[in-house]
Amino acid sequence: MTYTLILVRHGQSEWNEKNLFTGWVDVGLTELGRQEAKRAGELLKESGLAPNILYTSRLTRAIETANIALGVSGRLWIDVKRSWRLNERHYGALQGKDKAATLAEFGEEQFMTWRRSFDVPPPEIDDSSEYSQVNDERYSDIPKSELPKTESLKLVIDRLLPYWQAEIIPDLKAGKTVMVAAHGNSLRALVKHLDGISDEAISKLNIPTGIPLVYELDDSFKPVKPAYYLDPEAAAAGAAAVAAQGKK
Numbered sequence: 001m002t003y004t005l006i007l008v009r010h011g012q013s014e015w016n017e018k019n020l021f022t023g024w025v026d027v028g029l030t031e032l033g034r035q036e037a038k039r040a041g042e043l044l045k046e047s048g049l050a051p052n053i054l055y056t057s058r059l060t061r062a063i064e065t066a067n068i069a070l071g072v073s074g075r076l077w078i079d080v081k082r083s084w085r086l087n088e089r090h091y092g093a094l095q096g097k098d099k100a101a102t103l104a105e106f107g108e109e110q111f112m113t114w115r116r117s118f119d120v121p122p123p124e125i126d127d128s129s130e131y132s133q134v135n136d137e138r139y140s141d142i143p144k145s146e147l148p149k150t151e152s153l154k155l156v157i158d159r160l161l162p163y164w165q166a167e168i169i170p171d172l173k174a175g176k177t178v179m180v181a182a183h184g185n186s187l188r189a190l191v192k193h194l195d196g197i198s199d200e201a202i203s204k205l206n207i208p209t210g211i212p213l214v215y216e217l218d219d220s221f222k223p224v225k226p227a228y229y230l231d232p233e234a235a236a237a238g239a240a241a242v243a244a245q246g247k248k
């Protein structure tokens, strides 16, 4: 018995386009982002993959991407579960900051440590920041002391894996084809776990926007073969563009 899991990073967001650190700030999709989501839906339809349940973060860009893609593939009706545990990595005090300006101010080593190191979180965001989520109603179920104010990839894994095990695996076990619409870094966290990628090697992995990544998993929920993008060429170009962010 194999289980099918489809991961999709949201299409280009308004802040991807502006080259700003985003994290938990709830920005919408650009027109290009909506087109990417539509293309994701077409790819799903062409592949014959038929998700039975959708998981999303609580961020609009992931929700909108999934809705567009499922609409195009004729499966907007499937059940949905949302969780903050699938949210983007909280980018702390960097949220709202320009990536190129941050690179220029702090230098390449610090910039890449904040973006891609495994366990070094950026400085915490202040509660008074306009980009803080401390008063955001959608997170009122998270105890105030546990609401992230910054996160490393390691901390994302710590909050995501319990959800993977308690919610997503049971749906896979029940034979459902699961689609997860989430974010660059929350998906890097899940891919690291699934593919057993080392803390060092994960720094080089980037997830492109809007291209479904398909896993076939065995009984221990590990891949039976390498995961594949439904459009591998576009995925390679998209991942390279993410890696180069801030440097243009």
Ligand SMILES: O=C(O)[C@@H](CO)OP(=O)(O)O
Pocket (backbone or CB within 6 Å): 016, 020, 021, 022, 023, 024, 088, 091, 115, 184, 185, 242, 245
């Ligand atoms: O800003 C962010 O939240 C993320 C994803 O867009 O950026 P990065 O790829 O730099 O981790």
